[in-house]
Amino acid sequence: MKAAPIAFLFLGETLLIPHLFPIVEALADARPDLPLDLWVSTSTHEQLLAGWTAHLPQVRLRRAPGFRRLAATTPGERPILPSKLPMLLRLAPRLARTSIVVCAEQTSLWLPRAFPWMRTRFVKTSHGVGSMSARDDKRRMAATYTLVPxxxxxxxxxxRGMAPDRIEATGYIKAAFRQRTPARALFPDALFADNRPVLLYTPHWQAHRSSWPAWGPQVVDQLRRQRDWNVILAPHQRLIERAPELRETLARVADLPHVHVDLDSFATVDGSYTAAADLYLGDTSSQLIEFLARPRPAVFLNAHARAWADDPAYAMWRAGEVVDDLADLLPALARAPARHAEYATTQRDIASAALGDASGAGGARAAEAVLRVLANPGPHR
Structure with a gap:
C-alpha cells in the first residue's frame, strides 16, 4: 500500500523557507519512496521550490486553498500573502489525510490546538534563535514533536513544561540550506564600487525590541554621511510591513554608491547578507546569532535605554559594544574592528550555545526525527 504523504507547509513568509527546505531535501534523499507534499500559498513560493525540486520525483508541489498568483516578479521577491487562518481551515481536511505535517511557524499549530482529535501529527521546527525568541505561545504545546537547534x-x-520525549536538538537547520544567493553575486563588485568593509544594519521587527521606531531614520542618516563603510540595509520582512515609512526613508539613500537597499528579494532572508557583512549593527534580531556563527565585529543600539547588563533577555549584547547615545554610533563603528578581540570568545560561546551544531548536519538530523515520528503511531499529544 502506498504510504501517506508527509506534508510541508510553505504558507508563511519566505524567511521560513531556509529553515524548512533542508528537511525536505534530507527526507527525499533518505527515503525516495516516501511521497512529500509541499503546500504553497503563493506563486513566489511555488517558483522557488519548483526550481529546487525538479529532480525529486517523490516531491509534489500543491497549491493551498486561497493560493495567490502574483504578477511577474523577480524570483524570490517578497510576496503579499493570503490570510493564513482561512487558508489553514480550508486545508485542514486535506492535511487530515496525511501522516505528518511539518511546519516552521506557530500559526499552523492552530490546527492541532483547535482540533486535538486530528490523527495527523505535527512536527514544528524552529526559525528564530537567541535570548529574545518568543517561547510561551501555547500553540507550541500542540505539536507532536518539536525541533530546536x-x-x-x-x-x-x-x-516551560514540554515533555522531554517531545523535543529534540538537531543543530541549526538553516545552515544546511544550499540555495543561498552566491556570495560572488553579492559581494563586493555586484553591490559596491569599492572594497570598503561592509556593515549590515538589521533592526528587529517588533517595536518594543527594535531600534527602528526611535532611532532608525537617524541611524540611516549617519550611515549615509559616513564613508568608512559600505552599508547594506536589508530589514526584516515584518518590519517593512509594520513601519510603512521605512520604504520612503530608505529610498532616499538607495542610489548612493556606498549604500545597498534590499527590501524584497530572497537574499534578505536566505543568509546571504549575514554571510557577506564584516560588521553587524542592530538590536535584538536573531540574525545576530546567524552572523556570529562566524565571529565578526558587532555593535548594538540601545534605543530604549534598557538596563540590560543583568537581563538574560539581552545576553546577546555581550557580543559587542552597546551604544546608548546616537552621538557615539560612528565612533563605536570606527573602533569595532580593533575591539573585536575583546568579544570574539564571547561571540563563539553565544553562537555555539544558541545554534548548536552549525555544520550543516541539522537538516539530516531533522529528517531522522521526522522518520522516527512516522514510525511511532502512538499517542501524538
Missing amino acids: SEQERATYLA
Missing part, C-alpha cells in the same frame, strides 16, 4: 534552546522549553 541547541540543547540551550531545548532547556527553555523543558522549563
